């Protein structure tokens with residue numbers, strides 16, 4: 001349990017915070033400010049740490065146009081999940097060869113749309129979807145998503161719903177070939193905000209088994225391994241830095257595949273954007289449920305429905321900074337809507353200064369990913385969470 005208040009310098013250089021705060025001062029809350037310089041640095045760090053990998057940015061993490069443009073110009077490709085995301089990316093002048101259709105759940109008419117636009121790289125994990133791909137995206141490259149362990153060590157798991165077992169993956173890739181598709185590779189996602197690097201070891205080991213079986217049993221040589229996302233943002237729970245992740249993951253790759261590495265794809269979302277954003281909110285109400293209650297409730301103008309849905313189950317614990325100083329008291333933090341699910345943190349009581357007052361601003365660090373894109377459009381009439389991007 002955290003019993004200290006959040007310090008700026010643990011998350012941002014003072015000048016970065018001051019720049020964002022100066023921009024935010026006087027603007028009506030709530031909103032997210034993205035510092036694109038941080039996105040640029042995160043992308044540069046990632047490509048430095050994984051020099052041989054191709055990066056497909058997971059658009060859903062933050063589809064802000066300025067972010068997409070920056071990544072386009074930096075050379076990134078894009079992992080796209082819907083026709084709407086595809087339209088947005090293509091409208092920015094990105095070639096369809098730099099897009100993959102990474103969603104395993106898709107309508108036939110959407111497959112046709114992607115194919116007509118020139119996309120030739122598709123994820124799948126089910127026979128029915130594979131047959132649709134053969135019919136509507138003839139000759140395309142397909143990669144099969146496999147199930148991975150690690151949901152108990154990821155703060156925002158992405159397993160169970162996606163992927164298939166090893167045996168099924170082998171069968172699907174063999175069938176892909178029969179159906180005239182190109183059995184291109186495998187993908188996995190170890191779970192978002194995966195804090196156990198060992199999760200990649202297990203997943204890569206599984207992938208290697210499938211590569212070998214297809215080679216031996218079917219004469220099929222897969223060319224690509226897509227390692228998905230899972231690299232961390234900087235929240236209250238500590239993680240290793242990106243260099244450590246990269247070193248370990250590449251060691252696992254070499255242990256299993258030797259020097260004969262397949263093409264490696266990464267699909268980062270959170271790790272590129274999370275640290276680049278600060279959400280600014282305002283305290284609307286502070287109360288106690290009884291005169292003798294040992295903790296206060298702080299209600300703020302951002303909540304579960306306006307971008308902070310990753311607080312569901314208190315999964316992601318954002319660092320919350322306030323300018324107030326002095327003694328701290330355990331606090332329950334809740335959003336502004338008429339829904340009792342709109343409680344952000346109750347089990348984990350945030351220590352906030354007793355001096356905190358209605359009207360004060362809260363600065364939610366590392367909110368650049370999975371916030372604005374998750375915000376509802378008008379629950380209780382509140383507008384979607386606004387975003388500003390600084391160059």
Ligand SMILES: *Cc1c(COP(=O)(O)O)cnc(C)c1O
Nearest residue numbers: 058192193229230267268269270
């Ligand atoms: C959401 C998603 C990602 C991004 O995951 P992060 O943990 O945010 O990096 C990557 N690949 C796929 C298929 C996804 O659905």
